[in-house]
Amino acid sequence: MNQKLLSRKAACNIHGQDSSYFLGWQEYEKNPYDPITNQTGIVQMGLAENQLCFDLIESWLENHPDPAAFKKDGALLFRELALFQDYHGLPAFKGALAKYMGEVRGNKVAFDPNRLVLTAGATSANETLMFCLAEPGEAFLLPTPYYPGFDRDLKWRTGAEIVPIHCSSSNGFRITKPALEAAYQDAKKRSLRVKGVLVTNPSNPLGTTLTRYELDILVDFVVAKDIHLISDEIYSGTNFDSPGFISIAEATKGRDNVSHRIHIVCSLSKDLGLPGFRVGAIYSENEAVVSAATKMSSFGMVSSQTQYLLAALLSDKEFTDKYLLENQKRLKERHDMLVEGLRRIGIGCLKGSAALFCWVDMRHLLKSNTFKGEMELWKKIVYQVGLNISPGSSCHCDEPGWFRVCFANMSEDTLTLAMQRLKSFVDSGDCGSNHDSGHQRPRKQFLTKWVLRLSSTDRKSER
Amino acid sequence: MAKKGVPLSEMATADTHGEDSPYFAGWKAYDEDPYDAASNPSGVIQMGLAENQVSFDLLEDYLEQHPQEFGWGCGISSFRENALFQDYHGLQTFRRAVALFMEQIRGGRTQFDPEHIVLTAGATAANELLSFILADPGDGLLIPTPYYPGFDRDLRWRTGVNIIPVHCNSSNGFQITLRALEDACTGAESMKVRVKGFLLTNPSNPLGVAITRPILEEILDFVSQKDIHLISDEIYSGSVFSSDEFVSMAEIVEARGHEERERVHIVYSLSKDLGLPGYRVGTIYSYNDQVVTTARRMSSFTLVSSQTQKMLASMLSDKEFTKNYLRTNRERLKKRYEFVVERLSNAGIRCLRGNAGLFCWMNLGELLEEPTVEGELSLWNLILHEAKLNISPGSSCHCLEAGWFRVCFANMSQQTLEVALRRMKDFTEKMKEG
Numbered sequence A: 001m002n003q004k005l006l007s008r009k010a011a012c013n014i015h016g017q018d019s020s021y022f023l024g025w026q027e028y029e030k031n032p033y034d035p036i037t038n039q040t041g042i043v044q045m046g047l048a049e050n051q052l053c054f055d056l057i058e059s060w061l062e063n064h065p066d067p068a069a070f071k072k073d074g075a076l077l078f079r080e081l082a083l084f085q086d087y088h089g090l091p092a093f094k095g096a097l098a099k100y101m102g103e104v105r106g107n108k109v110a111f112d113p114n115r116l117v118l119t120a121g122a123t124s125a126n127e128t129l130m131f132c133l134a135e136p137g138e139a140f141l142l143p144t145p146y147y148p149g150f151d152r153d154l155k156w157r158t159g160a161e162i163v164p165i166h167c168s169s170s171n172g173f174r175i176t177k178p179a180l181e182a183a184y185q186d187a188k189k190r191s192l193r194v195k196g197v198l199v200t201n202p203s204n205p206l207g208t209t210l211t212r213y214e215l216d217i218l219v220d221f222v223v224a225k226d227i228h229l230i231s232d233e234i235y236s237g238t239n240f241d242s243p244g245f246i247s248i249a250e251a252t253k254g255r256d257n258v259s260h261r262i263h264i265v266c267s268l269s270k271d272l273g274l275p276g277f278r279v280g281a282i283y284s285e286n287e288a289v290v291s292a293a294t295k296m297s298s299f300g301m302v303s304s305q306t307q308y309l310l311a312a313l314l315s316d317k318e319f320t321d322k323y324l325l326e327n328q329k330r331l332k333e334r335h336d337m338l339v340e341g342l343r344r345i346g347i348g349c350l351k352g353s354a355a356l357f358c359w360v361d362m363r364h365l366l367k368s369n370t371f372k373g374e375m376e377l378w379k380k381i382v383y384q385v386g387l388n389i390s391p392g393s394s395c396h397c398d399e400p401g402w403f404r405v406c407f408a409n410m411s412e413d414t415l416t417l418a419m420q421r422l423k424s425f426v427d428s429g430d431c432g433s434n435h436d437s438g439h440q441r442p443r444k445q446f447l448t449k450w451v452l453r454l455s456s457t458d459r460k461s462e463r
Numbered sequence B: 001m002a003k004k005g006v007p008l009s010e011m012a013t014a015d016t017h018g019e020d021s022p023y024f025a026g027w028k029a030y031d032e033d034p035y036d037a038a039s040n041p042s043g044v045i046q047m048g049l050a051e052n053q054v055s056f057d058l059l060e061d062y063l064e065q066h067p068q069e070f071g072w073g074c075g076i077s078s079f080r081e082n083a084l085f086q087d088y089h090g091l092q093t094f095r096r097a098v099a100l101f102m103e104q105i106r107g108g109r110t111q112f113d114p115e116h117i118v119l120t121a122g123a124t125a126a127n128e129l130l131s132f133i134l135a136d137p138g139d140g141l142l143i144p145t146p147y148y149p150g151f152d153r154d155l156r157w158r159t160g161v162n163i164i165p166v167h168c169n170s171s172n173g174f175q176i177t178l179r180a181l182e183d184a185c186t187g188a189e190s191m192k193v194r195v196k197g198f199l200l201t202n203p204s205n206p207l208g209v210a211i212t213r214p215i216l217e218e219i220l221d222f223v224s225q226k227d228i229h230l231i232s233d234e235i236y237s238g239s240v241f242s243s244d245e246f247v248s249m250a251e252i253v254e255a256r257g258h259e260e261r262e263r264v265h266i267v268y269s270l271s272k273d274l275g276l277p278g279y280r281v282g283t284i285y286s287y288n289d290q291v292v293t294t295a296r297r298m299s300s301f302t303l304v305s306s307q308t309q310k311m312l313a314s315m316l317s318d319k320e321f322t323k324n325y326l327r328t329n330r331e332r333l334k335k336r337y338e339f340v341v342e343r344l345s346n347a348g349i350r351c352l353r354g355n356a357g358l359f360c361w362m363n364l365g366e367l368l369e370e371p372t373v374e375g376e377l378s379l380w381n382l383i384l385h386e387a388k389l390n391i392s393p394g395s396s397c398h399c400l401e402a403g404w405f406r407v408c409f410a411n412m413s414q415q416t417l418e419v420a421l422r423r424m425k426d427f428t429e430k431m432k433e434g
Helices: A020-030 A054-063 A078-083 A091-104 A121-133 A150-155 A177-189 A212-225 A287-299 A304-315 A317-344 A371-385 A412-428 A449-457 B022-032 B056-065 B076-084 B092-105 B123-134 B178-190 B213-226 B249-254 B289-301 B306-317 B319-346 B373-385 B414-433
Strands: A116-119 A139-143 A161-165 A194-200 A228-232 A262-267 A280-284 A357-361 A402-406 B117-120 B140-144 B162-166 B195-201 B229-233 B264-269 B282-286 B359-363 B404-408
Touching: A020 A371, A054 A317, A054 B076, A078 A304, A078 B056, A091 A116, A091 A304, A091 A317, A116 A121, A116 A287, A121 A150, A121 A194, A121 A228, A121 A262, A121 A280, A121 A287, A121 B289, A139 A177, A150 A161, A150 B289, A161 A177, A177 A194, A177 A212, A194 A212, A212 A228, A280 A287, A287 B123, A304 A317, A304 B306, A317 A357, A317 A412, A371 A412, B022 B373, B056 B306, B056 B319, B076 B306, B092 B117, B092 B306, B092 B319, B117 B123, B117 B289, B123 B195, B123 B229, B123 B264, B123 B282, B123 B289, B140 B178, B162 B178, B178 B195, B178 B213, B195 B213, B213 B229, B213 B249, B229 B249, B249 B264, B282 B289, B306 B319, B319 B359, B319 B414
Parallel strands: A139 A161, A139 A194, A194 A228, A228 A262, B140 B162, B140 B195, B195 B229, B229 B264
Antiparallel strands: A116 A280, A262 A280, A357 A402, B117 B282, B264 B282, B359 B404
8 A cells, every 4th residue: 555645644753753862762672771680771861750759659559449449438439430431530530639739839829620621641731732722833932942742742733833932051041031032033933823832840851940030921921922821830749949839820820811821731640650540631710721622632531440549549638748748858869869979970960959850961071062962972871871861952952962861760779870880981081072081991891782783773763 | 801812723612523413412411410210210311322331240240359450469569560651552461452352352253463453542532543644634534424423523623634424325224335435435526625544333333233244345445446544443343242243344354465454444442342431442453554653653642541451451361251241241232222122113113223232223204394404303302301312313423314313222221221212102102193
């Protein structure tokens, strides 16, 4: 059959799976590190997962076996749940989720369960919002650097465009008024109608939270341009340090002419470490958006079995209070460990206070201050050092040399090992032009099988 | 004064979601006044929802005997591994179990490779995905009428793809004919719509009939000749009353060459045969590698909960259980169907001779004031508000002949079914007198 007979969407590569972000994953999958069976494997530092608090959830499950077994007060709810496919969602679950969202925000704002739309993960929530808010060919402005998955989630099937709001290291990658206006003008020059701004707060990949000032100028901007504002707050429960996290809900409390244009995206994949369960949500005070998004959620609903289990978990205030505190504590410890480990190698990070990764400055290790230089360094780190980290270019960063490094998806020992490997690499002088190469170790120590693979992966491979 | 004008997309504000059709309006009437034997005996009985509730006891017994399959046991790593698993390839054990189950339904006459299974959150998502993958906005998919009302939303809403009806009528039991196929293609051509595929539901919803082998062969020949795709939605395959009366497109395709296989894609789900719509388990089985790869990537937007995959993997891999389930489920559905047809016949109502599904296709043409859509909707309204029965009018399924209705029978107890059929009899008698 003629392969051209698939759609343009099927044939294009906007799904972005050819980007380095995903290629690094593939290399990891071919040769994953294991402390016992594969000590020379690649350590996965490109996956923003939270594995630090499973014991808390596991112990809750052990003490509360009923919800997972479809039981309630002795009755078996199997058939009721099996039949429950109402896209309005299980009321008990939406109630629990709304309550949890409030707790994560220090109860400074309250959320109405009826304004929640459940989706199979934030991936689905973000795409659904695009379908609801933008026509094909219209644009959303996003501050750079941003999560590589957005290229697929926001653009692929929707036909929407992303126009970057350029942020730079000169001011800690903060969003500024001139940058917002410049992005808007860029869109205009490209004849793209702007329908909104999408921010991730806490930020992926920066690991920082938006300041009150940034939130205020964002809101002023969307009001002035009469457009929407999507606040992807999936990392809201991972704020572990000051400055604290301020939700857009808090920042817009009491402001006129605003609530109908604000849409919040949440998920349980990052805070609770449950990406497999596919639990995402859109929160909006705009009835038309809630109505349209609810209907669209038919295409990606949350399993009723999962809704039921998590309704019980999230309704348990004693558990959620304890979990949020402990999660913050452990994330901070692990984050500080990574930062300190990098500091000892002479590598700095952007000062972060949230999320599951650090935004690491390796500009001084580049052989040339270009994206080509960044790719060369990245390949060495993946194949020679055996660490899969995410290069800034895959996040659309304007400046070469920045990398996102995850810390919450591995044990302490593995993190220590990763730092040791990186230190050896940096000490060897096999990078950058700033190192004293007088004490260079023999090159062949680093001629591992991955260097050989380096030449083979440069060829375009068919997937 | 707050300004409320920030525009949404055309997609969000148009009514292409199709929820304003009578198919859904009846549901609303039911939601507002649902029948309950004890607390609301005069409420509306829901006969517009194709759910399978006749075999839950079998599932519940299984779960009671295998309680370890719900949770994660005492193994520490089991929970976290499951909670972290978001790979769009899907749990291998689950894919294998689904492949096995699909083979069992087809009496072992076909083989399904787990590597060609793509999981989606329900068949709703599977159908939409295929529409995105096989057609561009403005292109058309041929669909025989009458068809499931949800297709108007699932295949068209967000994809921008058109549905080109292939009209079938009662003169030959609503069977698909070559003539109807050709007419539909000619029509599409005259509207400058490029036809990209044909979507068949087998067994048919709303007809409740398994498509015969000669017609399946003819359809495959037709799509090959036109060089288009073929989607075979087989979500009711386990609900054919007699297992040897179901011929899957997979069987036809296995006897053909590679080139023809590449255009065939099968949709399946656990919502109908197993009665588990709430768990959102659908699948695309494609013989085309590129479609499998693309569908997998797109399934990121609609993955199945890993908790659900894990639980069902164990159950569906238990061959003894599934064999017994499939056999018992078929028997019970067949019994229900025969009961319904007999009672309707006593009330002077004819049905299309069916052999599958959770519903029957009933003809009330004689009761119409006029043989038009308006006449049909007026009768439907009367049945809803006077007989207090929500049934689905044929016009919502795009049937060209007025007076046909889809009546579901597997989503209620035997007692409720008897009440419903009694009401139907009383209503028709009253109508005939009046």
